[in-house]
Amino acid sequence: MLANARVLNLEKLTASDYLLLLEEPQFAVQASPGQFLHIRIKDSLAPFLRRPFSVAGAPPGKGVLQIIFRVVGKGTAVLSQAKRGTSLTCLGPLGKGFKPTPGLSPAVLLAGGMGVAPLLFLAHLLAKEQKKILLFYGVASITELLPLKRFLPPQVELHLATDDGTSGYRGPVTALLAEALQGGLKPGEMFACGPRPMLQAVAGQNRGWNFPLQVSLEERMACGLGACQGCAVKIRQGGESSYRMVCCDGPVFDGQEVIW
Amino acid sequence: MLANARVLNLEKLTASDYLLLLEEPQFAVQASPGQFLHIRIKDSLAPFLRRPFSVAGAPPGKGVLQIIFRVVGKGTAVLSQAKRGTSLTCLGPLGKGFKPTPGLSPAVLLAGGMGVAPLLFLAHLLAKEQKKILLFYGVASITELLPLKRFLPPQVELHLATDDGTSGYRGPVTALLAEALQGGLKPGEMFACGPRPMLQAVAGQNRGWNFPLQVSLEERMACGLGACQGCAVKIRQGGESSYRMVCCDGPVFDGQEVIW
Amino acid sequence: MVNMADLRVRLGPLTLKNPVMAAAGTFGFGAEYAPFFAPEKLGALVVNGLTLRPREGNPPPRLAETPAGMLNAIGLQNPGLKIFLEEELPRLKSGRVAVIVNIAGESEEEYVILARELSAVPGIIALEINLSCPNVKQGGLQFGTSAAAIAKLVSKVRQACALPLIVKLTPNVTDISELARAAESGGADILSLVNTLMGMVIDVDTGRPFLGNITGGLSGPAIRPVAVRMVYEVYRATGLPLIGMGGIMEVDDALQFMMAGARAVAVGTANFIDPYTVPRLISALDVYLDAKGFNGPENIIGAAHR
């Protein structure tokens, strides 16, 4: 559960997004889509806490995990300087991932920005189950577009939205999805990851649509293991609401059970 | 006074000692022996404060400063990983250095361990003044011996002591010096740098010998500029004692004025 | 064979197999760290702050990273006494771990009930009264900052409690020695210090306090100098054995607390950074004592006062 994962490669994908390849055969076998690693970025007091990152892929037989991350603060800035051949201590694979239901097809994936990372991994699982897969992917602008082709199984149907219209649909990806549904798309189930407002919007709309919807959430974490009770989100189940932990009860929750 | 000095090279000299070459033409011209740089080791909260290091040399016309340092804690450990081509912000050259008196010869330099660093630079100044120079250099063991030949003018007469007798005289370098004085050595003046007990010992003995003695001291520093009053040492002058600052009143003090 | 140091320490009525514990609220009920090492290695496990009734805790965000530390505003989320006794304690007992239960009440009566009920069940080696949790409106800081209130509360709990009684002090006070003496006069067997310092972070993007609870408790290396100072002070002020904590990450940090006067130490935040911190410190302490030729922790406890 704690491993020294070797940095095999670090590649810049966009102006601020990176692909990190970590060699850790056991984690690579264990990891399932939606799970994450809790990475100690540096053996130093700054950055202090570990940082959580979704597993974006674990190509079979390679013993390697893919992490795609965006530089947003001090920790990710330091991570973007990681040197090939060095090691990062990682806790993982942590959390409860996506649970696709056999037979429900097509699978609709909804990704906002970096939220696409765990969905890339999920797409491979769904592809193995021979499902039809649609990925609705929204970013702010063309410059933030990740080269998804490299990470997706070929059969995934990609629907692209940019806030500024520099590529694909102009507007929020949730609007693009809503249009597709109006146009006759009938998801068997939906999986979403991205900024909270996007998830909240789709969960809200889904109260009308009512498809099975799994969402992957983010919260500030300390332990990553369920011990500190820090990463709380409010969940309603069977009429009762209580705080659950993103790190061990999630990060994937039933979209209709989350209290936003 | 604040510069981004470029790391030209970092070379391991012994198991825990390094030679750092910093390119900073202005500092290189300004620096005089005994002065130091106050180096920000990393643009991070850890290590937090700047670290002081003596200028060990500034070969004329090169625009380069030599720093010789030992890894003793977190800051120096990080510094030993400095990458060529990167920059370190340095305050410098700081402090009041050694003041050789024209005509006083031979000059006797007394170095304990890393204390040799500023004396290497001093030796070049003394050599320019055509003085006879003797360097008494003590280390714990042969493994800690720096390759001094590379850094010293050829005319310097080297007297070596190791605590464990693995090279040169066996015992404290102050004892070796005392023997030389008994054997007839008549220093014109003395310059010493090293661990406090060594300096205290030689200053104590010098109460009998009574040669002009300048010692370079160390204290914990914050500002390096005389503003925080943190790096105090007690100095007696004209019958009155008061706290003086190593960073701006020193680091070089009259050995007979220091209250140990 | 080399003579190995004996790591056992005595704290008044309590003997621990080694002086390194896991601090309240940072080690859950032990299960979360079981994949890393057997909880029985711990000098003791102080389990999650327990209240009489279940508490749902504070709204998120509950955590914020700060320079060399973190803020937490968990708000004592816990299942309450009943579920603890029915579900968590049996699990804990099966693990042969030395369990200390950290309790918090919203009133003196709640503390007394908790103490009485927990004294009645086997498998607990001591109680730790948390009178200093800064994240709970009631039952928190008021008890912890008045000497008179502490003395009164502790003596009531003392009467209800057959177990060794640890009183945990808050650092958010003018004179911690005064409070330590109050706890002593009330009948505490052991003092533990420090709990978190009260702090806050403002989200400059929104201009609003970042934590759901507005303020939170600061822990981690940032607070260590304050915590060591308080242990040093309290050592001089009372005769009680002390448990020191606050920012311990490495064995040198633990040594600082012990030299300042702590007979045992607790590790909190560091567990989150390195789950192996406690066993790592136990081994390092062992190595340190051996290297110095000491036969046990006694040689270093309070050294700074000698």
Add this chain to the structure above:
Amino acid sequence: MVNMADLRVRLGPLTLKNPVMAAAGTFGFGAEYAPFFAPEKLGALVVNGLTLRPREGNPPPRLAETPAGMLNAIGLQNPGLKIFLEEELPRLKSGRVAVIVNIAGESEEEYVILARELSAVPGIIALEINLSCPNVKQGGLQFGTSAAAIAKLVSKVRQACALPLIVKLTPNVTDISELARAAESGGADILSLVNTLMGMVIDVDTGRPFLGNITGGLSGPAIRPVAVRMVYEVYRATGLPLIGMGGIMEVDDALQFMMAGARAVAVGTANFIDPYTVPRLISALDVYLDAKGFNGPENIIGAAHR
């Protein structure tokens, strides 16, 4: 041309050209940082803690690095009032810098004398009473931790002092709001907070306290969450304008304090890391206000309470 924000701030009777000051004890008498930038750029320069008589300060070591911070135990080394007036003040006045003098006394009378004498000379824009220096046996912490003592001292100084009066509060207290209100009732015009947290470090090689003075004052980013929380609390407790400080390194840190309620901020420890911190923050604040379309600091002061 873009509309530039007006950085001026008013703190009761005092108007500063910008809200970023250099904190007492960290900027000397200004000369040390003059090679880096003109001291007149500072919102104000709070000069070194001044006492009536010269003080030689504490024995070394006086400094220790700590996680994201440092301890200092300078002990108010300073040349005393007479030399300050004869030598330092004339130098300062020639620099057109807004000078605030930080004063500390060993008795109420000393504070009063200092205030009276300094009020009588031109070139000083305000006095800051340091009633919280933790490194001085007399004249230090006792004044700073009792509300009654603060109210009494401040009102005496108030009577002797024609200048705007800033009272600097210590964070080493249970209830900083109470002390803030006491200072207000005594007649303070402005409050500044926080001074350093009392801490210590033990040298594990010797087993002895590291600092010559045993304890020292903790400053730097480590204490920022505590300091921000106190500014936030005191903003609610008094109507006085506040100067916030504690671990400010970057403009976001300054914004936190201002959003929490500070009308100006002071930079201490960060000067040691980057001597250009104050001018850097002034520019960054300017850029921030412009980018947000704000015409001055007023837009952000106290934002966290709205």
